[in-house]
Amino acid sequence: TQLLEQSPQFLSIQEGENLTVYCNSSSVFSSLQWYRQEPGEGPVLLVTVVTGGEVKKLKRLTFQFGDARKDSSLHITAAQPGDTGLYLCAGGGYNKLIFGAGTRLAVHP
Amino acid sequence: NAGVTQTPKFQVLKTGQSMTLQCAQDMNHEYMSWYRQDPGMGLRLIHYSVGAGITDQGEVPNGYNVSRSTTEDFPLRLLSAAPSQTSVYFCASRAGSSNTEAFFGQGTRLTVV
Numbered sequence: 001t002q003l004l005e006q007s008p009q010f011l012s013i014q015e016g017e018n019l020t021v022y023c024n025s026s027s028v029f030s031s032l033q034w035y036r037q038e039p040g041e042g043p044v045l046l047v048t049v050v051t052g053g054e055v056k057k058l059k060r061l062t063f064q065f066g067d068a069r070k071d072s073s074l075h076i077t078a079a080q081p082g083d084t085g086l087y088l089c090a091g092g093g094y095n096k097l098i099f100g101a102g103t104r105l106a107v108h109p
Numbered sequence: 110n111a112g113v114t115q116t117p118k119f120q121v122l123k124t125g126q127s128m129t130l131q132c133a134q135d136m137n138h139e140y141m142s143w144y145r146q147d148p149g150m151g152l153r154l155i156h157y158s159v160g161a162g163i164t165d166q167g168e169v170p171n172g173y174n175v176s177r178s179t180t181e182d183f184p185l186r187l188l189s190a191a192p193s194q195t196s197v198y199f200c201a202s203r204a205g206s207s208n209t210e211a212f213f214g215q216g217t218r219l220t221v222v
Contacts, residue, residue, distance in 0.1 A: 042213025
């Protein structure tokens with residue numbers, strides 16, 4: 001069974017701070033995805049990483065896929081209140097998409 | 110653009126009742142999945158389908174049935190509702206496996222009393 005563990009589970013920070021959240025597994029994944037979910041809505045894709053060691057940037061968000069394709073990280077620079085939400089990583093297995101438990105981020109003005 | 114449509118948005122059931130959660134997508138996606146989301150547990154895969162007529166079990170399939178008679182529709186049936194099935198249910202569709210983006214419906218909040 002493929003499992004994805006995310007840490008930390010909760011993160012409460014002030015506007016302007018930097019943060020990193022992690023997604024780890026003992027299994028190798030062909031790709032990892034990061035989603036963001038807001039209350040009352042379904043998750044929305046932020047990025048897909050497919051190559052070991054890959055780094056992708058979306059404005060203030062930086063995503064990295066581990067060299068062994070077992071882990072990934074999301075770094076946010078100068079967090080803003082609009083970044084508040086639940087961040088989920090998801091791994092592509094054979095025909096399945098498995099999710100971690102998520103990191104709930106609160107950014108306070 | 111409708112995307113993935115789930116109905117109903119809210120539902121309250123009594124223990125032992127049955128019901129069907131509806132999911133429809135208009136993107137001609139082959140892959141569809143049902144997840145449940147509970148506090149602190151992320152999204153757990155219930156059942157999934159890789160095309161019309163093909164379904165398979167996910168991580169937590171017990172108490173749920175699915176069928177996929179058309180590409181567009183993927184209903185989830187609760188046979189005899191239990192309080193442990195109180196959750197938020199999400200349907201998702203994807204164009205293919207692995208790297209493709211999953212599109213989610215807005216969810217169904219189910220309470221079993």
